Amino acid sequence: MPENRSSARPRRSRSSVSADEILLAAEEVARGGFDALTMRAVALRMEASPMALYRYFATKDELIDAMLDRVLGRVTLRPATDDWLADLTAFAFDHRQVVVQHPWAIVPLFTHSNPGINGSILGEHALGILARGDVHGAAAVAGFSTILALNYGWFAFSAARDARRAQIDPEATLAADLARLPPDRFPLTISVAEYLSQYGSEEQYGMALQRVVSGIGVAGDS
Template identity: 70%
Template sequence: MSEENSQHLRRQRRERSSVSTDEILQASEVVARGGFDALTMRAVATQMGASPMALYRYFATKDELVDAMLDRVLGRIELKDATDDWLADLAGFATAHRAVLADHPWAIVPLFTHSNPGINATIIGEAALGILERGRVAGGEAVAIFCGILALNYGWFAFTAARDTTRMNVEPEAVLATALSMLPADHFPLTLSVADQLSNYGSDAHYAFALQALIDGVGATAQPK
């Protein structure tokens, strides 16, 4: 029997077997790691050694599959128990959210374009609003702060990811440092004074500082108890 016929028979057997939703989502994430554009129903089926029809039994469209993938990812955000410091809890929430985004870079674009990625998005929002309520921040102000945290994380990740992928096989920090060193000092004295920091923009230390500034601002506007 030829290898082609053997693969065909294996695929036929796989079609008739029962595949699980979890198995489909695992295979989908493997495919998505190669870039979100590479994610197709056929590519996922190939990863599983199955027919695309095996997927359509569970997900009628690619959008349904992507929503389930995003829900799965957002469910990995670690929501810790409340402490007596709600501002620290808010910072912890933001940091945990950013960590999951960093682990799943393919999810950034679809999170922007899929308005209802699943119940875990609602669970996350409820958790953040609960933290803010403990600080007597509610209503539109709470929504604005929650959106601000999401925007910081999505924007920060997209910003640094773009930097890291623009130059293959070249350290972006070294490229930027070289470019900055060529600036005329009489025109850009302030830029050159922070050249070391600018060449490492988007670092974890920069994120921690920016997040703390946001948290401090939230604390300053919270209603007194």
């Protein structure tokens, strides 16, 4: 039988909805998969009318920009020390931590070129660290971009591994596959089989970041 209108839960009025509440609901929806994020889905989460959202965000793109700005504002910006390379390393780890906590944000961070003031604050902080190491101009932009690319790429790399881990033991499977390779043709691959089976690990991220930061340090010395 059709639902009795009088028993249906009333929608909230537009004036009872705040921008912060909309952003919180939008993140909750996005955590279930970014493709599921729509104005209607967010409104449903809040038990409000979609029109309540348009009071603050005229389009879905505006909503996404505000969401990204909110996420980037969560990156810890530590005070400067006398070791700029250590500060750059800490910045990279802090940025990656936020990326890992908000996997839905990866794709829109690539497609939305201006995610808000917090993105600019983040960039200014990183460029300030690089400037203390005498890394300026194109070299500074390249260094900053390299750290972001490493973090975004590494997350995608390790996320696939984690998804596979949920179904099987990837380390045991990969190790077994490598063990079957002809040693006369793949001696080097077999020699690093243990490390290949741990790809995407925190330890390997630390090693990769160390090499990136060391390379940026060389640019500062030149």
